[in-house]
Amino acid sequence: MNPEPRSGAKGRGFFARVLVWLAPAALAACALLTAGPRSAVDWRSLRAVALESDDWGLAGFVPSAGVWDGLRREDLSPGAFPEVYWNSTLEDSATVAELAAVLASHRGRDGLPAVLQPNYVMSALAWEDGRWQRYDLPDLPREYRRPGLWEAVAGARRLGVWYPEFHAAWHYDPAHRREATKSSAVALEAASRGIMLFPGSEAARELGPWRSTPELARELDDALVVFERTFDRRPGSLIAPDYTWNGRVERLWSSRSLNVIQAKREQRHPDLPSGAAGRVLKVLERQWVKTTRTGSTYLERNCRLEPAQSPDPEATVAACIRETARAWRRGEPAIVETHRVNFAHAETAVVALGRRALSDYLDGVGALPGAGPLFVADVEIASLARHGCSVRTDGAGVVVRNGTHARRLVAMPGAGSGPEGTKTLLILDAGRHGRWISGARNTVELAESVAP
Numbered sequence: 139m140n141p142e143p144r145s146g147a148k149g150r151g152f153f154a155r156v157l158v159w160l161a162p163a164a165l166a167a168c169a170l171l172t173a174g175p176r177s178a179v180d181w182r183s184l185r186a187v188a189l190e191s192d193d194w195g196l197a198g199f200v201p202s203a204g205v206w207d208g209l210r211r212e213d214l215s216p217g218a219f220p221e222v223y224w225n226s227t228l229e230d231s232a233t234v235a236e237l238a239a240v241l242a243s244h245r246g247r248d249g250l251p252a253v254l255q256p257n258y259v260m261s262a263l264a265w266e267d268g269r270w271q272r273y274d275l276p277d278l279p280r281e282y283r284r285p286g287l288w289e290a291v292a293g294a295r296r297l298g299v300w301y302p303e304f305h306a307a308w309h310y311d312p313a314h315r316r317e318a319t320k321s322s323a324v325a326l327e328a329a330s331r332g333i334m335l336f337p338g339s340e341a342a343r344e345l346g347p348w349r350s351t352p353e354l355a356r357e358l359d360d361a362l363v364v365f366e367r368t369f370d371r372r373p374g375s376l377i378a379p380d381y382t383w384n385g386r387v388e389r390l391w392s393s394r395s396l397n398v399i400q401a402k403r404e405q406r407h408p409d410l411p412s413g414a415a416g417r418v419l420k421v422l423e424r425q426w427v428k429t430t431r432t433g434s435t436y437l438e439r440n441c442r443l444e445p446a447q448s449p450d451p452e453a454t455v456a457a458c459i460r461e462t463a464r465a466w467r468r469g470e471p472a473i474v475e476t477h478r479v480n481f482a483h484a485e486t487a488v489v490a491l492g493r494r495a496l497s498d499y500l501d502g503v504g505a506l507p508g509a510g511p512l513f514v515a516d517v518e519i520a521s522l523a524r525h526g527c528s529v530r531t532d533g534a535g536v537v538v539r540n541g542t543h544a545r546r547l548v549a550m551p552g553a554g555s556g557p558e559g560t561k562t563l564l565i566l567d568a569g570r571h572g573r574w575i576s577g578a579r580n581t582v583e584l585a586e587s588v589a590p
């Protein structure tokens with residue numbers, strides 16, 4: 139007679155069975171949590187810096203200083219905003235020109251200047267003469283006239299320091315704004331002064347789940363037309379207003395070839411529950427889309443340069459420089475979040491502080507031990523990660539990069555399409571970065587005037 143198995147042996151059998159089930163599940167979970175597209179370049183040695191800046195072109199929050207005089211802003215009950223946003227304003231020509239000068243005076247090790255990516259809001263609603271008026275960039279509401287603004291933007295683009303990208307159609311649900319503004323005398327008075335805030339505006343998010351998909355699709359298409367008309371090209375990268383979007387919005391973007399998405403980690407996902415469960419699901423969802431949506435590139439903001447919201451701007455700059463070095467050490471490009479409110483504000487002291495902070499940050503990353511930084515745009519990060527090389531056209535010409543240790547062949551955009559349908563190709567040596575000097579057509583050329 140076989141002895142009755144002891145309870146310990148029984149227990150071991152049970153645990154073994156559990157392990158058999160758990161181990162693959164744990165492995166699958168690990169694989170999912172650590173999965174992600176492999177990069178074709180080593181970001182540790184590339185030491186790339188991208189500057190992402192939201193809210194440019196937004197006709198708000200206020201047109202100018204003093205606009206709150208005689209108005210109790212708390213009566214407007216727009217929701218919660220950091221204090222500095224109450225006097226956030228639309229940039230003007232001086233803001234752009236002075237910022238461009240700061241960027242142009244800081245160069246990467248390839249000799250190219252720092253480049254800001256202003257993420258633009260394309261349209262505005264203005265309450266003028268007792269009715270709503272729509273304005274599409276480059277047109278601006280009456281209260282937000284900014285003489286010379288677009289000449290300054292064109293100048294900054296010609297310097298290669300201003301690379302516009304896409305943020306929003308309106309930055310709010312326009313129907314919600316129309317209704318909420320009608321609801322109170324103070325809201326109507328604020329609107330007639332050009333104040334963009336309205337009751338409940340903080341929650342009236344442009345890409346909220348209550349809005350219909352056809353409506354969002356129409357709005358996106360209109361906004362892309364405005365973008366292309368204003369900046370002569372399609373956007374290559376984007377960030378959702380208020381970081382709020384869900385899966386249907388990503389599908390919309392993808393159907394319009396908008397595949398470089400900023401700040402996925404900051405996403406406010408309206409389809410997920412709040413609390414710990416929501417946070418866990420958000421991590422899983424992020425990993426899932428990074429693994430399965432192979433046509434998209436998700437860029438995470440891993441450095442924060444928001445001096446206007448900081449009690450200690452110098453410490454903010456120092457922290458951002460440390461975050462940059464840490465991002466490189468982790469093998470990531472440094473992607474800096476820095477909103478427009480730091481650089482365009484009704485209080486001139488805020489503007490001076492923001493510009494100084496940017497300059498100090500750029501000085502600081504340039505002084506980090508080791509090779510100097512490369513200042514890049516999101517589309518370059520996406521292309522370098524995917525193909526090891528990149529070609530980007532900006533207002534100053536074409537920037538080419540090879541982030542690998544081998545020669546790469548790249549096709550030049552819009553150049554050399556001869557009668558035989560041939561294209562100009564460029565053989566780019568390993569580690570070469572720089573501006574393409576346009577040469578003979580229909581030939582294979584070697585890059586010149588680029589530094590390793």
Ligand SMILES: [Zn+2]
Nearest residue numbers: 192193379380
């Ligand atoms: Zn925004």
